[in-house]
Amino acid sequence: MANYILNINGKRLEVEVDPSTPLLWVLRDHLKLVGTKFGCGMAQCGACTVHIDDTAVRSCVLPVSSVAESKITNIEGLSADGDHPVQQAWMEVDVPQCGYCQAGQIMTAAALLKQNPNPTEEEIESAMNGNICRCGTYLRIKKAVQIAAGKTS
Amino acid sequence: MSIRKTKIGRRAFIKNTSLAGGGLILGFSILNSCSTEKEKSMAVKEMPEEWFEMNAYLKIGDNGLVTIMAPNPEFGQGVITAMPMIVADELDVNWQDVIVEQANFNAEDYGWQFTGGSQGIRRRWEGLRLAGATAKAMLVAAAAKTWNVPASEISVAEGILTHEQTGKKAGFGELASIAATMEVPEEVPLKNVKDFTIIGTSKKSVENKKIVTGKPLFGLDYQYEGALVAMVEHPPAFGLQLKSYNDESVRAMSGIVDVFKIKTLEDGFKRGYFDTNAFTDLLVIVGKNTWEVMNAKKAMKAEWEPIADSKYLMDQFGTEVEVEVPGGLESTTDHYAKMKEMASRASTVMRQDGDPEKVFRNADNVIERSYSCPFLAHNCMEPMNFFANVTDEGAHLAGPLQAPGLTETTVAARLGIPVEKVEIELTRMGGGFGRRAYGHYAVEAALISQQVKAPVKLIYTREDDMTFGIYRPSYYATYRAALDENNELIAFHVNAGGVPESPLFPNRFPAGTVEHYLAEQWAIKSNITIGAFRAPRSNFMAGAEQAFLDEVAEAAGKDPIDFRLELLEKAKNNPVGEENEYDPDRLAGVLKLVREKSDWDTPKPGVSRGVSAYFCHNSYAAHVLDIVMEGDRPVVQNVVCAIDCGIVINPDAAANMAEGAIIDGVGNAMYGVLSFKDGKPEQTNFDTYRMIRHTEAPKQVEVHFVQNEVDPTGLGEPPFPPVFGALANALYKATGRRYYHQPFNADHSELLG
Numbered sequence: 001m002a003n004y005i006l007n008i009n010g011k012r013l014e015v016e017v018d019p020s021t022p023l024l025w026v027l028r029d030h031l032k033l034v035g036t037k038f039g040c041g042m043a044q045c046g047a048c049t050v051h052i053d054d055t056a057v058r059s060c061v062l063p064v065s066s067v068a069e070s071k072i073t074n075i076e077g078l079s080a081d082g083d084h085p086v087q088q089a090w091m092e093v094d095v096p097q098c099g100y101c102q103a104g105q106i107m108t109a110a111a112l113l114k115q116n117p118n119p120t121e122e123e124i125e126s127a128m129n130g131n132i133c134r135c136g137t138y139l140r141i142k143k144a145v146q147i148a149a150g151k152t153s
Numbered sequence: 154m155s156i157r158k159t160k161i162g163r164r165a166f167i168k169n170t171s172l173a174g175g176g177l178i179l180g181f182s183i184l185n186s187c188s189t190e191k192e193k194s195m196a197v198k199e200m201p202e203e204w205f206e207m208n209a210y211l212k213i214g215d216n217g218l219v220t221i222m223a224p225n226p227e228f229g230q231g232v233i234t235a236m237p238m239i240v241a242d243e244l245d246v247n248w249q250d251v252i253v254e255q256a257n258f259n260a261e262d263y264g265w266q267f268t269g270g271s272q273g274i275r276r277r278w279e280g281l282r283l284a285g286a287t288a289k290a291m292l293v294a295a296a297a298k299t300w301n302v303p304a305s306e307i308s309v310a311e312g313i314l315t316h317e318q319t320g321k322k323a324g325f326g327e328l329a330s331i332a333a334t335m336e337v338p339e340e341v342p343l344k345n346v347k348d349f350t351i352i353g354t355s356k357k358s359v360e361n362k363k364i365v366t367g368k369p370l371f372g373l374d375y376q377y378e379g380a381l382v383a384m385v386e387h388p389p390a391f392g393l394q395l396k397s398y399n400d401e402s403v404r405a406m407s408g409i410v411d412v413f414k415i416k417t418l419e420d421g422f423k424r425g426y427f428d429t430n431a432f433t434d435l436l437v438i439v440g441k442n443t444w445e446v447m448n449a450k451k452a453m454k455a456e457w458e459p460i461a462d463s464k465y466l467m468d469q470f471g472t473e474v475e476v477e478v479p480g481g482l483e484s485t486t487d488h489y490a491k492m493k494e495m496a497s498r499a500s501t502v503m504r505q506d507g508d509p510e511k512v513f514r515n516a517d518n519v520i521e522r523s524y525s526c527p528f529l530a531h532n533c534m535e536p537m538n539f540f541a542n543v544t545d546e547g548a549h550l551a552g553p554l555q556a557p558g559l560t561e562t563t564v565a566a567r568l569g570i571p572v573e574k575v576e577i578e579l580t581r582m583g584g585g586f587g588r589r590a591y592g593h594y595a596v597e598a599a600l601i602s603q604q605v606k607a608p609v610k611l612i613y614t615r616e617d618d619m620t621f622g623i624y625r626p627s628y629y630a631t632y633r634a635a636l637d638e639n640n641e642l643i644a645f646h647v648n649a650g651g652v653p654e655s656p657l658f659p660n661r662f663p664a665g666t667v668e669h670y671l672a673e674q675w676a677i678k679s680n681i682t683i684g685a686f687r688a689p690r691s692n693f694m695a696g697a698e699q700a701f702l703d704e705v706a707e708a709a710g711k712d713p714i715d716f717r718l719e720l721l722e723k724a725k726n727n728p729v730g731e732e733n734e735y736d737p738d739r740l741a742g743v744l745k746l747v748r749e750k751s752d753w754d755t756p757k758p759g760v761s762r763g764v765s766a767y768f769c770h771n772s773y774a775a776h777v778l779d780i781v782m783e784g785d786r787p788v789v790q791n792v793v794c795a796i797d798c799g800i801v802i803n804p805d806a807a808a809n810m811a812e813g814a815i816i817d818g819v820g821n822a823m824y825g826v827l828s829f830k831d832g833k834p835e836q837t838n839f840d841t842y843r844m845i846r847h848t849e850a851p852k853q854v855e856v857h858f859v860q861n862e863v864d865p866t867g868l869g870e871p872p873f874p875p876v877f878g879a880l881a882n883a884l885y886k887a888t889g890r891r892y893y894h895q896p897f898n899a900d901h902s903e904l905l906g
């Protein structure tokens with residue numbers, strides 16, 4: 001067990017956990033930030049995507065010990081009231097079906113647009129390729145990313 | 154306008170005045186789901202001070218806000234929005250003033266709260282309309298009484314009651330308290346289709362805002378003070394069971410509370426239809442948090458032993474059947490060898506018209522082809538999980554379930570308490586696809602909570618989820634068609650089977666279109682469990698049949714759409730047999746619509762097109778799928794889809810569902826496979842189980858609905874099965890090769906020789 005003061009969603013939050021605990025479970029179990037989802041636990045599906053210093057990462061394979069110094073943002077901290085352009089676009093396009101993958105999809109999309117405000121269709125597809133949507137909302141995701149890109153750039 | 158008796162679900166319409174007023178609103182308001190400034194400015198109503206319950210489906214606030222209960226569990230099919238839309242339309246309330254709440258499981262109020270078989274909207278259509286219309290009638294009666302005018306002179310629109318002659322006007326909120334005390338009418342008028350104001354207009358999901366901001370919605374997100382985390386360990390292979398285990402080191406691990414065994418179903422327990430379970434003896438690890446329990450689970454040492462042949466009794470909705478479970482460790486190679494062998498024999502005849510064998514013997518041209526598919530795992534994105542708190546007072550459960558009614562019965566029986574003492578909260582499901590009709594994980598959670606005497610959240614790892622069973626079965630079908638010298642189809646034969654069930658539908662197209670017809674089936678017993686998977690059986694048969702018909706059309710020198718339409722003409726004018734399941738006009742209808750919308754008759758250079766049409770779950774769907782080759786990689790460029798599911802409640806959400814079904818179909822057809830070696834699933838997580846991803850999805854999907862006034866039928870499943878055939882047929886055009894065996898991207902020579 002070790003003590004960590006984490007910088008999550010602009011707040012300093014303290015947890016006492018085993019250093020090997022993946023950030024995903026620190027968020028979900030210890031901090032009750034359950035917006036970040038568990039899908040595979042092995043960096044294959046993207047459901048657990050969060051931002052570490054604005055880069056999209058898979059929190060299910062990221063030991064908490066490695067992120068103690070970083071700025072962490074999860075879906076619950078992406079915007080104050082769901083008004084991030086990516087979230088807005090998601091609602092506008094009515095993207096979700098079951099919705100379970102969407103927190104991860106949104107976090108990947110938001111990181112993409114931060115780095116590349118005007119991605120081509122192919123760039124969107126390949127940036128999003130690590131995020132599985134079992135319900136098959138890929139086309140709406142692409143459309144929503146394009147709409148959000150129009151708004152952010 | 155039609156007059157309907159309100160008898161259906163009458164219990165649900167009896168107002169419960171004790172509930173009127175107050176009450177915590179857990180649901181979600183359109184007010185909070187606004188996505189545009191315009192919508193925000195339109196939504197001005199605050200929460201009411203008092204609610205008046207009109208019936209189980211709706212209550213009206215003193216300021217005119219209306220809470221509508223969504224009765225069926227939501228797993229992405231959109232019923233949490235579509236069902237309240239139906240109620241709201243008949244009520245004539247402004248959709249902006251509607252708050253939607255997910256109902257908990259409560260059979261007395263909501264009947265069969267089942268999500269599956271694409272039956273939700275179809276079965277609730279009339280009941281939901283009555284719920285809205287009844288409440289409206291009571292509001293009208295209240296206005297008539299208050300204003301002392303005849304009810305027939307009162308009109309209602311957008312939450313306002315008006316009496317034109319006297320100029321009197323009142324919002325629902327003003328009259329709700331009186332309306333709630335009015336007699337529930339014996340009969341109520343329902344609207345004509347042309348008068349719908351909400352049905353048929355696109356409304357965004359009422360849960361979007363929660364989804365995109367990561368609010369706790371799903372079973373896995375369920376929070377309960379002091380809840381422990383539990384995981385289970387099941388045998389690593391089908392055909393094995395728990396022999397012994399050693400938990401010494403595990404018990405000492407950090408955060409571990411208890412380790413024990415449970416028996417989900419007692420031997421001799423008469424199972425319900427959804428009690429499928431290969432692994433009834435489980436090892437349980439309970440601890441304080443997920444990561445610690447995961448680690449302990451990995452460290453558990455268990456020994457497994459082979460199962461013997463066994464039998465159990467199942468209550469198949471009133472019919473008792475005995476199910477045989479063979480022992481042994483099965484492998485995919487054996488399955489395919491056995492299926493090939495079975496397919497070569499005469500099997501059980503399910504339908505015969507005319508004298509097919511004689512016609513085949515004398516035909517000018519006989520075409521014979523075989524098709525197969527592997528097992529598939531559902532792979533819902535949210536792994537199986539459930540919350541349970543079992544105390545002396547009863548059992549409180551919460552989580553993702555498609556068939557809570559049946560799970561409740563098993564939970565109660567297994568805990569040894571009356572069903573009235575089991576309370577199930579329905580959370581949003583992170584996918585279902587049939588998998589969550591099988592509620593073993595809820596029973597497991599209840600037993601674990603009972604044992605540790607604490608609230609518990611049971612969580613499956615992805616590996617647990619993928620290897621537990623309840624799969625789409627592996628199937629095999631052989632088709633034969635005979636053409637005469639004029640290239641007319643004169644005989645048709647299908648012989649289909651699988652492990653462990655047959656996929657055959659003997660009375661579907663092209664049955665009824667051909668004089669000499671034979672449908673046979675067979676099955677191979679297995680200890681690998683199966684379950685409903687998006688359009689069960691149809692999800693294989695459609696692909697096989699529609700790919701075969703493409704080849705027959707080609708052999709006959711006919712355009713594949715013309716060929717099908719000619720057959721459907723026969724089925725309409727001169728049907729063979731009386732059992733035919735489909736309506737030839739509606740099946741022809743979707744083919745004609747897809748032909749028009751895809752501009753099928755104009756060849757597109759560089760584009761290879763395949764067509765397919767299918768009827769299942771009371772609805773009709775046809776696809777034209779375009780492939781463009783990029784080097785040797787086939788890219789699905791566009792899919793045009795035509796659907797006839799009657800009245801469409803929420804068109805854009807319906808299109809979303811069809812798009813998803815098409816992407817799901819392409820993914821499973823191209824890549825989906827779950828194989829076995831010595832009883833062990835060879836794919837255990839998404840590193841080995843290939844799911845379709847963004848770059849592989851069709852670049853575009855266009856969805857068109859046949860416009861008619863037929864009562865709505867299902868949509869979750871019908872657009873899925875025809876994808877397989879359209880893809881196989883387009884791939885043939887693109888590559889010159891026919892694709893008979895799924896998944897299409899694999900080499901099947903070793904399995905099939």
Ligand code: FES
Nearest residue numbers: 039040041046060
């Ligand atoms: S849960 Fe982390 S990538 Fe799947």
Ligand code: FES
Nearest residue numbers: 098099133134135
């Ligand atoms: S919306 Fe269901 S997994 Fe993506």
